Amino acid sequence: MKATFRFGIHPDDKKDRTKDLVAERLLPDEKVYIPLSQHIGAPCEPVVEKGDKVRAGDMVGKAKGFVSANVFSSVSGVVEGIVQRECVSGQKIDHIAIVNDGKYEEKNMPVLTNPTSQEIIDRVREAGIVGMGGACFPTHVKLSPNKPIKYLIINGAECEPYITADYRLMMEQGKELVEGILLLKKALQAEYVYLGIEDNKPLAIEEMKKHSEDLIKVVPLKTKYPQGGEKQIIYALTRLQVPRCQLPMDVGCVVDNVGTAFAVYQAVKRGKPCYERYMTISGGAVKNPKNYIVRTGMPYEDIIKRHEVTDYIKAVCGGPMMGLSLPNLNAVVTKGTSSLLLLTKEEIRETQPSACINCSRCHMVCPMNLMPMMIDGYMKKNDLEKAEEYDPISCIECGSCAYVCPARIPLVQSIRLAKKLIKERGSKQS
Amino acid sequence: MNKLLVSSSPHIGSSMTTDKIMKHVVIALIPACIAGIFVFGLPSLLVLIVSTGTCVLTEYLYNMLTKKPQTVEDFSAVVTGLLLGMNLPPTIPLYIPIIGGVFAILVVKMLFGGLGKNFANPAITARIFVMLAWTKAMTTFVQPIDYSQGFFNAMTSHFSTMFGGGVDAVSSATPLGIIKGSLNGGGGTISILNMFLGYTAGCIGEVSALALILGGVYLIVLRIIDWKIPVLFILTSAIFALIFYDNGIMYVLPTILGGGLLLGAFFMATDYASSPNTSIGVIIYAIGCGFITMLIRRFGGYPEGVSFAILLMNLVSPLLDKYLRPRVFGVARKKPFAKKE
Numbered sequence: 001m002k003a004t005f006r007f008g009i010h011p012d013d014k015k016d017r018t019k020d021l022v023a024e025r026l027l028p029d030e031k032v033y034i035p036l037s038q039h040i041g042a043p044c045e046p047v048v049e050k051g052d053k054v055r056a057g058d059m060v061g062k063a064k065g066f067v068s069a070n071v072f073s074s075v076s077g078v079v080e081g082i083v084q085r086e087c088v089s090g091q092k093i094d095h096i097a098i099v100n101d102g103k104y105e106e107k108n109m110p111v112l113t114n115p116t117s118q119e120i121i122d123r124v125r126e127a128g129i130v131g132m133g134g135a136c137f138p139t140h141v142k143l144s145p146n147k148p149i150k151y152l153i154i155n156g157a158e159c160e161p162y163i164t165a166d167y168r169l170m171m172e173q174g175k176e177l178v179e180g181i182l183l184l185k186k187a188l189q190a191e192y193v194y195l196g197i198e199d200n201k202p203l204a205i206e207e208m209k210k211h212s213e214d215l216i217k218v219v220p221l222k223t224k225y226p227q228g229g230e231k232q233i234i235y236a237l238t239r240l241q242v243p244r245c246q247l248p249m250d251v252g253c254v255v256d257n258v259g260t261a262f263a264v265y266q267a268v269k270r271g272k273p274c275y276e277r278y279m280t281i282s283g284g285a286v287k288n289p290k291n292y293i294v295r296t297g298m299p300y301e302d303i304i305k306r307h308e309v310t311d312y313i314k315a316v317c318g319g320p321m322m323g324l325s326l327p328n329l330n331a332v333v334t335k336g337t338s339s340l341l342l343l344t345k346e347e348i349r350e351t352q353p354s355a356c357i358n359c360s361r362c363h364m365v366c367p368m369n370l371m372p373m374m375i376d377g378y379m380k381k382n383d384l385e386k387a388e389e390y391d392p393i394s395c396i397e398c399g400s401c402a403y404v405c406p407a408r409i410p411l412v413q414s415i416r417l418a419k420k421l422i423k424e425r426g427s428k429q430s
Numbered sequence: 431m432n433k434l435l436v437s438s439s440p441h442i443g444s445s446m447t448t449d450k451i452m453k454h455v456v457i458a459l460i461p462a463c464i465a466g467i468f469v470f471g472l473p474s475l476l477v478l479i480v481s482t483g484t485c486v487l488t489e490y491l492y493n494m495l496t497k498k499p500q501t502v503e504d505f506s507a508v509v510t511g512l513l514l515g516m517n518l519p520p521t522i523p524l525y526i527p528i529i530g531g532v533f534a535i536l537v538v539k540m541l542f543g544g545l546g547k548n549f550a551n552p553a554i555t556a557r558i559f560v561m562l563a564w565t566k567a568m569t570t571f572v573q574p575i576d577y578s579q580g581f582f583n584a585m586t587s588h589f590s591t592m593f594g595g596g597v598d599a600v601s602s603a604t605p606l607g608i609i610k611g612s613l614n615g616g617g618g619t620i621s622i623l624n625m626f627l628g629y630t631a632g633c634i635g636e637v638s639a640l641a642l643i644l645g646g647v648y649l650i651v652l653r654i655i656d657w658k659i660p661v662l663f664i665l666t667s668a669i670f671a672l673i674f675y676d677n678g679i680m681y682v683l684p685t686i687l688g689g690g691l692l693l694g695a696f697f698m699a700t701d702y703a704s705s706p707n708t709s710i711g712v713i714i715y716a717i718g719c720g721f722i723t724m725l726i727r728r729f730g731g732y733p734e735g736v737s738f739a740i741l742l743m744n745l746v747s748p749l750l751d752k753y754l755r756p757r758v759f760g761v762a763r764k765k766p767f768a769k770k771e
Contacts, residue, residue, distance in 0.1 A: 321441075328434065355501075363756070368758055412438075
């Protein structure tokens with residue numbers, strides 16, 4: 001039996017259009033905009049000024065505090081200044097505008113041939129590496145747990161439909177990826193290291209097994225959403241349940257995405273800070289979907305300009321299950337951007353909710369075993385107390401409940417609201 | 431640039447919608463309806479049309495008069511109407527399905543808030559209502575049409591009886607009636623093969639076990655109903671028969687094939703709104719349905735107890751949901767997530 005978690009859903013994976021396309025290097029247009037906040041935590045402080053000459057890999061924003069990550073220029077050229085631009089959430093944040101001179105001169109850090117655990121962690125911090133799966137949590141924080149780590153889990157599940165960025169990475173950079181994973185293992189001094197890959201990517205499983213030489217246990221996972229959820233992949237691979245409101249390290253686990261492991265390899269063995277990543281451009285409205293190696297700071301509209309596009313009504317950054325829908329294409333590629341999807345009217349499901357028929361599908365698919373219909377029911381009655389009894393805080397917001405709901409009720413959205421209100425009330429009381 | 435739609439994730443969804451679910455249920459009921467019409471002739475078709483029509487019309491008028499959004503297109507009233515009709519004897523006077531249909535939709539469904547809010551299965555509750563009000567009509571069953579002289583002859587005599595005011599149809603005991611009678615020292619024989627195919631006296635939709643199983647399997651394969659409910663319902667009934675009847679092994683098949691057990695287990699007990707929401711709740715519910723059914727059949731006054739059993743367990747399911755909360759992932763088994771201190 002394949003390793004897996006309980007419950008979950010089986011959306012059409014839609015990866016066929018891009019999975020066999022070798023990632024192309026995508027070079028930005030005349031300008032890039034490096035956001036000073038590409039991570040969870042404090043935004044960076046700008047360390048360049050208008051008129052400064054920078055190379056790709058020059059730090060342009062310095063981390064403020066421990067939970068923060070440096071940001072780097074992705075091109076060589078001249079700093080034009082700090083501008084306010086919309087990020088994916090629609091919020092206006094500071095970006096450093098750099099005029100690209102098209103030469104792509106690089107500034108790399110010294111290569112570390114045989115680094116110690118601490119040297120790896122320091123390098124990860126200097127290189128500004130964050131969770132490349134999309135969460136963007138600064139990786140050096142994860143690498144500095146205050147508890148012993150037994151299992152390092154590398155997430156190659158890529159359970160979101162459409163996206164093939166991690167898949168291409170595994171297919172094209174297997175050897176380097178294995179080195180990166182082993183560096184992470186060394187940094188954490190973990191006993192075991194597992195690489196979980198969904199079994200709809202048999203070639204990637206084979207490829208990674210070939211390179212891992214038994215140093216890494218490559219485990220095929222059942223293809224099921226949300227197999228790549230942190231708590232789900234830990235359970236699938238170790239049978240450990242991360243207790244409610246606790247972190248993976250509380251059960252001796254650290255989970256990192258394959259993209260993160262590759263970034264670690266780049267930083268340590270190539271001296272290259274984090275400003276490049278694999279990304280998929282897909283969705284029904286994109287005639288020629290592609291996988292790219294992109295540089296951060298490139299506006300989405302510059303990418304889409306190079307594609308043949310038909311009518312679309314939704315632009316999604318990230319996967320269709322958990323990604324953000326964008327009001328426009330002004331936002332730029334960041335360290336955490338795994339995909340940009342342009343979806344047609346036929347592909348998306350608009351929510352025009354009808355009455356709950358009490359079919360229990362939402363509960364039956366919930367990977368956390370919650371009862372979304374109860375939470376939603378009480379939220380509709382404005383009864384937060386009752387809704388809280390059904391533990392919305394445990395929700396991982398994977399969206400499986402809303403996906404299956406035959407009455408098209410926006411269930412996960414309702415749970416998000418409950419979580420938000422509970423947190424607000426909590427902060428008011430304290 | 432196009433105007434972009436901005437909304438919270440997920441952006442995709444499964445194609446299964448409420449009306450599709452209900453349409454699948456209707457499709458699953460069709461074989462049993464056809465079997466009933468074939469076995470009992472035109473009157474059963476009339477009953478099905480009248481009960482379904484009444485249910486749809488009642489919902490339509492209710493929504494219209496109360497100025498609520500129209501909901502008949504979700505097909506749930508069709509399901510209720512069909513199920514009600516299938517639960518009636520073929521020769522029932524037609525005012526009974528009309529009253530039953532109005533009761534099911536108006537009282538049990540719409541007054542409690544419509545689809546998904548009904549505390550009990552509308553068709554079951556309406557059946558019990560008309561059963562208690564018109565017991566004689568509800569317990570008079572006729573012999574199946576005699577096809578031994580060929581289909582054409584059978585139809586000729588069937589129509590001449592109906593429209594020519596000929597002899598009244600011969601009333602007959604159902605297999606369960608015969609079993610009940612035999613418990614009290616009565617006689618009669620039953621044929622397992624006829625029960626399986628549907629060639630016995632009974633309600634329109636319950637006679638053909640084969641057709642019901644076909645429809646039930648269809649719904650299970652499409653994951654529209656939870657297999658646990660029919661399987662445990664039927665299994666519990668069979669085990670009960672094995673234990674509580676003398677020479678119980680002889681009663682296992684008649685128990686499963688007879689009366690409304692299959693119709694109830696596949697199509698009525700599985701009603702979403704009135705069955706529990708959790709796995710453990712569903713297990714207790716299904717076993718309870720089987721147990722109460724057999725308690726009534728074996729020890730009660732009625733030969734049949736499926737409707738009462740389902741209605742009773744319908745009433746228990748909110749309690750099961752309340753007290754048998756599923757354990758949330760990552761919450762210790764011993765201390766279920768409870769109220770904050």
